[in-house]
Amino acid sequence: MTALAVEGVTVVYAGRAVLDRVSLTVGEREVVGLLGPSGAGKSTLLQVVAGLVEPTAGRVRWQGADVTALAPHRRRFGLVFQDALLFPHLDVAGNVAYGLRVTGRPRGEVAARVAELLELVGLPGFDSRDVATLSGGEAHRVALARALAPQPRLLLLDEPFGALDRELRDRLSVEVRELLHGLQTPAIHVTHDEAEAMLVGDRVLRLGELAAPRPAPDPAAGPV
Numbered sequence: 001m002t003a004l005a006v007e008g009v010t011v012v013y014a015g016r017a018v019l020d021r022v023s024l025t026v027g028e029r030e031v032v033g034l035l036g037p038s039g040a041g042k043s044t045l046l047q048v049v050a051g052l053v054e055p056t057a058g059r060v061r062w063q064g065a066d067v068t069a070l071a072p073h074r075r076r077f078g079l080v081f082q083d084a085l086l087f088p089h090l091d092v093a094g095n096v097a098y099g100l101r102v103t104g105r106p107r108g109e110v111a112a113r114v115a116e117l118l119e120l121v122g123l124p125g126f127d128s129r130d131v132a133t134l135s136g137g138e139a140h141r142v143a144l145a146r147a148l149a150p151q152p153r154l155l156l157l158d159e160p161f162g163a164l165d166r167e168l169r170d171r172l173s174v175e176v177r178e179l180l181h182g183l184q185t186p187a188i189h190v191t192h193d194e195a196e197a198m199l200v201g202d203r204v205l206r207l208g209e210l211a212a213p214r215p216a217p218d219p220a221a222g223p224v
Contacts, residue, residue, distance in 0.1 A: 001027065001028050002025045002026070002027055002028075002063075002064075003026050003027060003028045003030070003062065003063060003153075003154065003186045004025065004026040004049065004060070004061070004062060004154055004186065004188075005023075005024075005025050005059075005060070005061040005064075006022060006023055006024045006025070006045070006048070006049065006058070006059075006060055006061075007023050007058055007059045007060075007061065008021045008022070008023055008057065008058040008059070008212060009021070009022045009023070009045070009048055009055045009057070009058030009059070009060070010022075010055060010056045010057040010058055011041070011044050011048060011053060011055050011056055012056045018041045018044050019041045019044055019045055019048070019055075019211075020211050021057075021058065021211050021212040022041075022045060022058070022207070022210045022211050023058075023210060023211075023212065024205060024210050026154070026186050026187075026188060027186065028184075028186060029181070029184045029185075029186055030186050030187075030202050030203065031177060031180050031181070031186065031187045031188075031189060031200060031201050031202050031203075032187070032188050032189070032201050032202070032203050032204075032205060033189050033191065033196070033197030033198065033200050033201025033203070033204040033205070034188055034189065034190045034191070034197070034201075034204075034205050034206075034207060035191065035192065035194060035197050035204060035205065035206045035207065036190070036192060036206065036207030036208065037192055038192060040207050040208065041207065042158070042159075042190040042192075042207055043158050043159075043190065045190075045207070046079065046156045046158050046188065046190055048060060049077065049154075049156060049188070050072055050075065050077050050079050050156055051067070051070060051071060051072035051075050051077075052072060052079075054068075055068065062075065062153070062154070075153075075154075076150070076152055076153045076154075077152050077153060077154045077155070077156060078147035078148060078150070078152030078154070078155045078156065079147065079155075079156045079158065080140075080143050080144055080147045080155070080156070080157045080158065080160045081143075081158050081159075081160070082158055082159040082160060082162045084136075084139040084140050084142065084143040084160075085143065086131040086134075086139060086142055086143060086146075087131070088131060088132065090131070091127065091128050091129060091130060091131065092118070092123070092126045092127055092128070092129045092131060092134070092142050093111075093114050093118075093126075093127035093128065095131060095142055095143075095146050096114045096117055096118065096142060096145045096146050096149055097110050097111075097113075097114050097149065098146060098149075099146065099147075099149050099150040100113060100114075100149050100150060103150065113149060114127065114145075114149070115127070117145040117148060117149055118145060120145070120148075120179065121141040121142070121144055121145045121175075121179070122141060122175070123138060123141055123142065123145070126138070126142075136164050136168070137164060137168050137171075137172060140160055140161065140164070140172065141172075143160070144160070144176065144179075148183070148185070152185065153185075153186075154185070154186050154187065154188075155180065155185050155186070155187040155188075156187070156188050156190075157176070157187060157188065157189045157190060157200075158190050159190055159191050159192070160172075160176075160189075161173065161191075161196065162191070162192075162193075169193070169196060170195070170196070170199060173196050173199035173200045174199055176189070176200055177199065177200045177201075189201060
């Protein structure tokens, strides 16, 4: 069954189509690897799905319902960026708990959820660590835990391992795939690295192949 459907999404900036009639689907519990070179519009597509960018044309549907005009917080989708973007004034636990606290969850529930997630991403006991002391891999694990904390219906990963070395990137790719399958959380994992896309994704799509073909010009219409 389809969880997410992107239907003919176009985004135009300053007269240039960053995305041109792009369509894709993500099944329930499916992890899709989305490939494309730098500047192809991968990040823009994720931001359209997340509700951070309004498409010029097209729709985003979740379980059949049109969510194109729905505010980001009402979509309940998680987004992880290439840079971990952790809050420097909060420790690890504070970062993971952020999304839970802003929704008013009880303190005990928040603490239990933080401990559960740090265990899940392989960082038990890191609660009070200063985020400035984390390695690149640890920071990305914390960012992933923060995105998963509110139990998102869909996870969007925007080249989260792009700045890491090959060995660490491959290891985290496998771990993320196993983690998402265990949580049964559908996801789109954006990358320009084919090996990474294949490690993470159940299915790999190429952004350049997702645009609807333009109709051939009608010879009878004459020159345009």
